[in-house]
Amino acid sequence: xxxxxxxxxxxxxxxxxxxxxxxxxxxxxxxxxxxxxxxxxxxxxxxxxxxxxxxxxxxxxxxxxxxxxxxxxxxxxxxxxxxxxxxxxxxxxxxxxxxxxxxxxxxxxxxxxxxxxxxxxxxxxxxxxxxxxxxxxxxxxxxxxxxxxxxxxxxxxxxxxxxxxxxxxxxxxxxxxxxxxxxxxxxxxxxxxxxxxxxxxxxxxxxxxxxxxxxxxxxxxxxxxxxxxxxxxxxxxxxxxxxxxxxxxxxxxxxxxxxxxxxxxxxxxxxxxxxxxxxxxxxxxxxxxxxxxxxxxxxxxxxxxxxxxxxxxxxxxxxxxxxxxxxxxxxxxxxxxxxxxxxxxxxxxxxxxxxxxxxxxxxxxxxxxxxxxxxxxxxxxxxxxxxxxxxxxxxxxxxxxxxxxxxxxxxxxxxxxxxxxxxxxxxxxxxxxxxxxxxxxxxxxxxxxxxxxxxxxxxxxxxxxxxxxxxxxxxxxxxxxxxxxxxxxxxxxxxxxxxxxxxxxxxxxxxxxxxxxxxxxxxxxxxxxxxxxxxxxxxxxxxxxxxxxxxxxxxxxxxxxxxxxxxxxxxxxxxxxxxxxxxxxxxxxxxxxxxxxxxxxxxxxxxxxxxxxxxxxxxxxxxxxxxxxxxxxxxxxxxxxxxxxxxxxxxxxxxxxxxxxxxxxxxxxxxxxxxxxxxxxxxxxxxxxxxxxxxxxxxxxxxxxxxxxxxxxxxxxxxxxxxxxxxxxxxxxxxxxxxxxxxxxxxxxxxxxxxxxxxxxxxxxxxxxxxxxxxxxxxxxxxxxxxxxxxxxxxxxxxxxxxxxxxxxxxxxxxxxxxxxxxxxxxxxxxxxxxxxxxxxxxxxxxxxxxxxxxxxxxxxxxxxxxxxxxxxxxxxxxxxxxxxxxxxxxxxxxxxxxxxxxxxxxxxxxxxxxxxxxxxxxxxxxxxxxxxxxxxxxxxxxxxxxxxx
Numbered sequence: 030x031x032x033x034x035x036x037x038x039x040x041x042x043x044x045x046x047x048x049x050x051x052x053x054x055x056x057x058x059x060x061x062x063x064x065x066x067x068x069x070x071x072x073x074x075x076x077x078x079x080x081x082x083x084x085x086x087x088x089x090x091x092x093x094x095x096x097x098x099x100x101x102x103x104x105x106x107x108x109x110x111x112x113x114x115x116x117x118x119x120x121x122x123x124x125x126x127x128x129x130x131x132x133x134x135x136x137x138x139x140x141x142x143x144x145x146x147x148x149x150x151x152x153x154x155x156x157x158x159x160x161x162x163x164x165x166x167x168x169x170x171x172x173x174x175x176x177x178x179x180x181x182x183x184x185x186x187x188x189x190x191x192x193x194x195x196x197x198x199x200x201x202x203x204x205x206x207x208x209x210x211x212x213x214x215x216x217x218x219x220x221x222x223x224x225x226x227x228x229x230x231x232x233x234x235x236x237x238x239x240x241x242x243x244x245x246x247x248x249x250x251x252x253x254x255x256x257x258x259x260x261x262x263x264x265x266x267x268x269x270x271x272x273x274x275x276x277x278x279x280x281x282x283x284x285x286x287x288x289x290x291x292x293x294x295x296x297x298x299x300x301x302x303x304x305x306x307x308x309x310x311x312x313x314x315x316x317x318x319x320x321x322x323x324x325x326x327x328x329x330x331x332x333x334x335x336x337x338x339x340x341x342x343x344x345x346x347x348x349x350x351x352x353x354x355x356x357x358x359x360x361x362x363x364x365x366x367x368x369x370x371x372x373x374x375x376x377x378x379x380x381x382x383x384x385x386x387x388x389x390x391x392x393x394x395x396x397x398x399x400x401x402x403x404x405x406x407x408x409x410x411x412x413x414x415x416x417x418x419x420x421x422x423x424x425x426x427x428x429x430x431x432x433x434x435x436x437x438x439x440x441x442x443x444x445x446x447x448x449x450x451x452x453x454x455x456x457x458x459x460x461x462x463x464x465x466x467x468x469x470x471x472x473x474x475x476x477x478x479x480x481x482x483x484x485x486x487x488x489x490x491x492x493x494x495x496x497x498x499x500x501x502x503x504x505x506x507x508x509x510x511x512x513x514x515x516x517x518x519x520x521x522x523x524x525x526x527x528x529x530x531x532x533x534x535x536x537x538x539x540x541x542x543x544x545x546x547x548x549x550x551x552x553x554x555x556x557x558x559x560x561x562x563x564x565x566x567x568x569x570x571x572x573x574x575x576x577x578x579x580x581x582x583x584x585x586x587x588x589x590x591x592x593x594x595x596x597x598x599x600x601x602x603x604x605x606x607x608x609x610x611x612x613x614x615x616x617x618x619x620x621x622x623x624x625x626x627x628x629x630x631x632x633x634x635x636x637x638x639x640x641x642x643x644x645x646x647x648x649x650x651x652x653x654x655x656x657x658x659x660x661x662x663x664x665x666x667x668x669x670x671x672x673x674x675x676x677x678x679x680x681x682x683x684x685x686x687x688x689x690x691x692x693x694x695x696x697x698x699x700x701x702x703x704x705x706x707x708x709x710x711x712x713x714x715x716x717x718x719x720x721x722x723x724x725x726x727x728x729x730x731x732x733x734x735x736x737x738x739x740x741x742x743x744x745x746x747x748x749x750x751x752x753x754x755x756x757x758x759x760x761x762x763x764x765x766x767x768x769x770x771x772x773x774x775x776x777x778x779x780x781x782x783x784x785x786x787x788x789x790x791x792x793x794x795x796x797x798x799x800x801x802x803x804x805x806x807x808x809x810x811x812x813x814x815x816x817x818x819x820x821x822x823x824x825x826x827x828x829x830x831x832x833x834x835x836x837x838x839x840x841x842x843x844x845x846x847x848x849x850x851x852x853x854x855x856x857x858x859x860x861x862x863x864x865x866x867x868x869x870x871x872x873x874x875x876x877x878x879x880x881x882x883x884x885x886x887x888x889x890x891x892x893x894x895x896x897x898x899x900x901x902x903x904x905x906x907x908x909x910x911x912x913x914x915x916x917x918x919x920x921x922x923x924x925x926x927x928x929x930x931x932x933x934x935x936x937x938x939x940x941x942x943x944x945x946x947x948x949x950x951x952x953x954x955x956x957x958x959x960x961x962x963x964x965x966x967x968x969x970x971x972x973x974x975x976x977x978x979x
Contacts, residue, residue: 107226583699
């Protein structure tokens, strides 16, 4: 599924962060770090956890099946993940594509994910759709297997293969984890293969494999169901009993025993990466399984070694040896084994023997010198903030309860988890360092650019990686053998083929937005929300990249980086410590049309956090040492971007959309030669010329009143002087009269990135809302035609979407995109043209009704989290929208008609006015491509330049 595993891995990372922090001494507050819940178990063994949260009229349903890739057999790798895909197709009583279509149409969101130890499915919907979700989830748990046909099995294989190409084969360093797993674990170990599996194994999967996996692992006795949100517990219990209670227990539900590994020798491996521009060294040590007594100290060790200005690896690698712009180290403990990783993506041309020498010397010094207890305290300081961030949504609560119940046996294990990390001492950290890391055997991987094997460590052996040929694994030829397929339904105590009705319509109450303006011109927007003791805030200083000098592109980007590196009164290390001791999160970045300072903190630390923001904005340090590092880091990022197909497509599209003479036709990060020429004086001049309160919008959402929020601006109201700032005027190129098609060659690319886009109307123009409504059934999610046809029907891709984007100083954009299997590039492009080109004429009354239902019901989710609320405030201020713009969007939905949708589609979805960018393998794909009216695609380089391209 799209973004599936990444989502759950990100959740697990949040939980890991939670367990690696404490409250900074406020033990009374820490004692309250828990989620109230009720747990019970059905007779068939299904664990059910309920959490009642009436703050918003939405519900999250999450099911974890205790079956991931570690439950697979050698030769059938990737099957748990493939099986997860299969369960989104249909079941005995839910029609084909029901999950993809229904949830979006009910105003909800959904997904699933598989990792080494489990599989998760989830939905977030308005509460009136809860029974519908339980109907569908129970049907695939207990009434799925008879609906699996040979056609559905073979039809899903190309989708999973496309996911592997997109997330592993067609990106820099994508094979790293596979190389490490194969070298670290002995043959047959459940962690010796990746969750995604091998394409050959997927190709060989059979119906018998599906049935065996389902019977063995998908019993209710091997799962946890969590329902969180605005629920009536008594009513929900009855629904759970009705839909899940009669599903029989089956298969295995015994957790696997730990299987940690030990290495007899250190193994050094290299790989020439088709997409890498920078050499990367990774050192992976075997450690311990999840919840082993040493896990918490290893978690702390990872952060102590590399996180922060005082961290020994950071100092040695970045500041002293200057062989890389950053370094990472972390522990990762899973159900049956764990690893500790040190990773360095070095500067271009750096010999990796020298990087390893620096790491080894640093580890030896760390053994002798240890670390300051202040570093351990800093690591613990963020517990409360991160805990509340993790449960700020009903889905976050559901994830946490489900994970702890299934893997620790207790939904409330978070409290013990926190206590364990709070108990970690200096001695504990040094003990696990010496036990698992110092002078211990490990796996060393060297990923180097094509033709740069001289950068790999001496004596390294080549990795055994099987790379798919571009035309390998085509569409299945056996589907037609099946003939007619009839589902034989499993008996039930009620008619499961009848979809439940919606429940009582939820009452959505928009938040109260307050506004103000300071005397020096800062526009302030706020929402008070007191469910959690958190505050999210941001400041947007309008201009950003738009104010860059065309001859020195990248100044704004560098300036925001340097401004987070200390203040006039604090060294970079001291500023970092000050933020960390508050358990706060602060960052600053440059976008095309504004610079943003973002923050997140506990309500009680809001004033102290804002004092640091004042210091950052009013008293920049301009640290020369950090400037040198940031320039180097930026140059390395630019170099790496040049081999990332998605990044290439975005850069070329901007160049062609806005033109060479428009600043937005150039990437905000800049170019190598520009960045190299930028001086500290350039950054200071940008700050002096363009930082002013009268072009600044301040947004705050959370447990803070209007009075507190305004007072916390402090010196930003009194010491920040207004300036007259004139935004430059750029001529926007006209929309093309015929298609413009550009092709960028990335040799041996396993996928082609396809993008198409055009400029439309200003973001505050009512037509923007009409375009958004018209796009709902075209490309806004898995129920859209692009997804349904390019992925589900034709299996060209892992996903295909279209969307309107907002602009401030420029018109908005509308575009569509996908990454498709290389050999299907022309067919996929033709399909895009057909689906979008025929959209207006084929739009139906049913489409309109589903759009209205979905977009109106989505309103229940618009105001759930502080992030949602902050986003609303930012949209209002940045794009000059009314405070009730969401209501106006809803009104546009209500007023839409078949005629208005067709008119909008005819005007703005006419591909004769679009720019197309294709990034792929020229040798096999270029000659096949033609677009009516434009002739051959124009070959351009990775920055959109036509000169010199052969």
